Amino acid sequence: MLGTLGAALVDIVGREHVITDADVMASYLVDWTGRWRGQASLVVRPGSTAEVVAVVKTCAHAGVAMVPQGGNTGLVGGSVPARGHGAAGPVVVSLVRLQRRDEVDVAAAQVTVGAGVTLARLQGHVADAHVGLAFGVDLGARDSATVGGLVATNAGGIHFVRYGGMRQQVAGVEVVLADGEVFSRLDGLAKDNSGYDLAGLMTGSEGTLGVITAARLRLVPDLPCRVTALLGLAGTAAAIDVVVALRRDVPALEAAEIFYQEGLELVCRHARLAAPIAGRWGAYLLVECAGTDADSLAGALFRCLTAAGVDEEATAVATEVAGRRQLWAFRERHAEAINNLGVPHKLDVSLPLGKLAAFVPAVHQAVAGVAPEATTIVFGHAGDGNLHVNVVGPAPDDDGVDDAVFRLVAELGGSISAEHGIGRAKIGWLHLTRSAADIAAMQAIKGALDPHGQFNPGVLLPPV
């Protein structure tokens, strides 16, 4: 059943890109953890910025809300509609067909790509240019996460400690606004102080202010040499001491990831891997440096680790690709090993570095207090104070665990969202760390740019 709106959209994008069949729609209406499920009247897949403009105007005219969607790898329900709308529900606007990939601008060290390009494809596009450049953000979902979604959620990832997240890479965006006007800043100037930072505002706005159709992204030097080390340490406090020393003394530091004994054992069982280091340790820290000269890289790293008192016996080191991949597997395969246990509550939080050591035991206790049977696995990006608290056991819609964890985070001066966003998952707790004035200012901006609330209602902000 197309209906009047569907027919109008078919006129814009063609019949094959308006999806109304429930079975085909299904994959657009649930996130990959399975925790967030919703309903929509249809899915539309525009193939160009001009088609996005026409879709936005048509939906706005019909008074129908839009849910922009990229690779649908978000973890807070921001890219799937809410439940209970049925056929009268919003339209999912899938941007995966926006595959623009401009030639790499070597002089500017930037590239312009469409919202639908996956991170892996972007990385490949830059590598294929063979101009000594690379993209500074990397994360596990690289094969499905798209540039539009990465920008919309201000994705972080494993190289944040060196290059920052998406906001630091975004030199400009092209966005279709609520009135169908296109706001474009793709000129890619390194320095441009002519007006408010609208590109930065769009980055992390979770589809609530407009539809991002393309981005101009900064590139970083493609560094040929890497040294990776996995360290067994007494606990979180020792790991943070090492991280602080590395950040200060080793500018080549590119990643500093933390995980724990229970996560390591889960990964080893799930992926049939042998333990990388003898013994049981209070915390594991995976660090990686990148540079142009392997010797000076390793020298700087080991000088710093020695000065920090790291036990050489509890250190596994790799400099070649295969060995480095083996070490990374212990960290990167956490997500799949956890999903294998059940539908997780994935609680992405950040803390002041000085509070991490107190937080880790406290969060286990907090979860046990409300869900004694739950399995809690913690891992994350130690360099940024960003932990992923994964809780398996409680039902997807039982938010008692979320509440306990977020209250603890707020108490310790942290954020209820480090890199995943607020989405639908965390609106109820936004007031824990955002003042009324702060939320009111955000609502005023939303009201100014999307006066009829047509973009992603029910995401990021509580209603005014």
Place this chain on the structure above:
Amino acid sequence: MLGTLGAALVDIVGREHVITDADVMASYLVDWTGRWRGQASLVVRPGSTAEVVAVVKTCAHAGVAMVPQGGNTGLVGGSVPARGHGAAGPVVVSLVRLQRRDEVDVAAAQVTVGAGVTLARLQGHVADAHVGLAFGVDLGARDSATVGGLVATNAGGIHFVRYGGMRQQVAGVEVVLADGEVFSRLDGLAKDNSGYDLAGLMTGSEGTLGVITAARLRLVPDLPCRVTALLGLAGTAAAIDVVVALRRDVPALEAAEIFYQEGLELVCRHARLAAPIAGRWGAYLLVECAGTDADSLAGALFRCLTAAGVDEEATAVATEVAGRRQLWAFRERHAEAINNLGVPHKLDVSLPLGKLAAFVPAVHQAVAGVAPEATTIVFGHAGDGNLHVNVVGPAPDDDGVDDAVFRLVAELGGSISAEHGIGRAKIGWLHLTRSAADIAAMQAIKGALDPHGQFNPGVLLPPV
């Protein structure tokens, strides 16, 4: 004459901090180039965030506009009121008394400081902590420019090529909004995706959205070794080739500044310096690298310069402080040497790197076309495509030269403001590089956060 408003403000800040004497007020009403002069009813200098709140509420209640002011070193008239208001004019809110300087947070590598702290004082405060950290932004006006103004104008400076500008350093801000509510995000979390990037929006908003009272700033490793080289090159194109190679192959690159024969000769005459390199060159490039190991630093720099074909005979090198200062003087003393010629039109623009070589001769031609008697001196931050076109000769209010230069910039895909902002100086040309949709979106945001237009009217945006 205090008047009702003045009396109310005296009740808040005390008599000595409400300035009504014309002679004392004068320095608050003219920028340091002398090009921008205005009038105000009085100057008020609150000493705390709470006093700023009371001042904002009082002025709002009286319907009087406010011009926030820091060190008043801005170059586009954004920190001085407009002309012609007289005693009924706006109130200048000077933030220089906001001198909060929190202890450096070593674990987070951040520090919180008040809006009135000068850049030099911030640098000293961080250095005095002796924790191996430094502030990533540096610029010539460091002794008078304040943190509030640096944030409000998203200042760039000489280390942008490595660390970016203020927006990259701002981890959070405290802002007094139009309704007197305080919006505070000073928790300094490395990663925080809970809502729109209001701190980023405030950065570069030029005092039009609220009064910035404090900032949480990121710090960078304090690198002990520096190598500085001044290169004589055939021209701009050759200089840009060197910059692109350095940016790609030498991650330690911290500065890449360009100037020209006429500027060098002016500085040598003004400061009584001998020429640093024999001969006359089409462009001079001052490059500086910073790291932890002097040998590998110099090695990487000279390998790259040799590969780029730079003439060793036309290269002056310094690694010690005194020698490096001598080389920097040729670049840094441009501003004072030019001011010595007369009141300059300081046109801060940025171009795509690939267009700089075409722009430099074209801008001399463009200026000569409208002001044949003018002296044009160009210098700037080659690493970022940011040039300062200084024109001495035309009267301060003769904007024919501005118009010619900005039109050329727009034609070549550049920005009419790289790092100085729009202020009052450039509003008339904003449409050259910002679309109607873009300006409308900015006006909508201004309207949402400052509905009565009480902050810095006539700055940055044309009236709706």
